[in-house]
Every structure is written in structure tokens, then in C-alpha cells.
Amino acid sequence: MTTATVSQNTAQGLPPGLRSAQAAVHLPEVQEMLRRLSGHGLGIFMPHMHDDRTGDFLPLPDEVMQVEAGLEVSFRSAAEITLQAERFLPVAWLWRANAVTAAAACEMVKPAATENDRLTVKHKMSERI
Template sequence: MSATNVPQLSLQNRLPRSMQTAQAAICLPEVQDMLQRLSEYGLGVFMPHMHDATTGRFQPLGDKLMQVESGLAVSFQPVEEIANQAGRYLPVGWCWRAGGATSAAACEMVSPSDDGLEDYVQHKMP
């Protein structure tokens, strides 16, 4: 799905305002230029978000929360809690918060083996 065919008209106005802005911005030439530059480093762009636990509706990802994938399941955890376990989680998404890059998404990794040869490159599976 390209940025130009994202289903924006019928769904976009049901999103929170910050997400409406994000959805529209991906089509802007300056954002496309940034995305192209990021791709040179193997990076992309994502819209930080979470979902209401009751309704499933999109919500902005709070500044004190991050998206965490563990065992192929996604949850939303306090940033501080994940930051205190830096060796266990690999950051995979970042946002600009409080004047700097802050991790907004992470994957839980397999712990090192007893012999120390495992180097946290294997995602934790269910």
C-alpha cells in the first residue's frame, strides 16, 4: 500500500487529531524526502499509537508509554519500566520527545545463554 492510496477519506476523520495530521503528512513532499533519507539507514516512519482496551479505537501513544512486542503479542508498557531492562529489550521505534529521540517501541529478546554466546539477536517467541 503506497502513501497515496492510504484509505484516508472515510477513516481519517474518525482518528484523533494528531493521527489525522500524521496520516495527511505522509503524503507531503518534505515528509517523503525525510522518509527517503531515513531509508538509506534502514529506517522508516511509523505513527505512534495504541488502542483503547475496551473499544479498540486508535489513541495517541502517551509520552510515558511504549509499544512492546513480546512473544508475537503487542502490549503498552511504561517507558521507565522497559528502560530499566535495557538488556532485555531492543528498541525498534523512536519518537522526538522532550528535545530528543526516545524509544517508543521495543521487542523483547531472548536472554543470553549460560555460555554467553547468545547476543540478544533472537526475538522472544510464545
């Protein structure tokens, strides 16, 4: 059994838009898009967040971005993250309002120059030991 097969059985409690996204992965045209994307090192994701109180799946609102920092995920204002391009690396994109829009980002540590003056990008790690 693949993860995709399991998702068919567990998607029943999702909101309609997210249930539709789960079903779409099985469509031949979506699988063809995924095959083509994988040639570029890309994949498909289901933009979502969770209700703080219940943990229920919710569609990701246009004004919210998923952010990973210190190996923890949070949901923050897209406008806030977009204004800090030097600090956050986009890792997921959506097509919104006829344009590519970042939907998720990882917080980065300040780049350091290497001996050949190339900047290295590193993910911000947890401060816990």
C-alpha cells in the same frame, strides 16, 4: 491503489493528531525524510495505542511504550521498559523533550555466545504451539 492512498480515506475516525500524521505522509518534505531514512534501513511510524474497551486509536502517551513480546503487542510503562535495557531492544524512536526517546521495543531472549564470542540477539517467541 497504495496503502498511503487508502489511509487518506480511512483516517477520518482518528483523533486530530493522528489524522494529521496520516496526512503528513503525503507532504514532499516528509517523503524526502522517508527517502533519506530508508537509506539507513529506517522508516516512519505513527505512534499510537488503542482503547482497551472500544479499540479506538489513541495517541501514544509520553509515559507509555509499545512492546512486542511473544509475537503479541502490549502497551507498558516506558520507565519500566527503559530500566530493563538488557531485555528489550528499541525498535522505534521519537523526538521528545529535545532528545531521542524509544517508543517501541521488542522483548529479547537472553543472548547466547556463539563460537567466535559474538552475542546473538533473538526475539522472544510465543510459548503457544
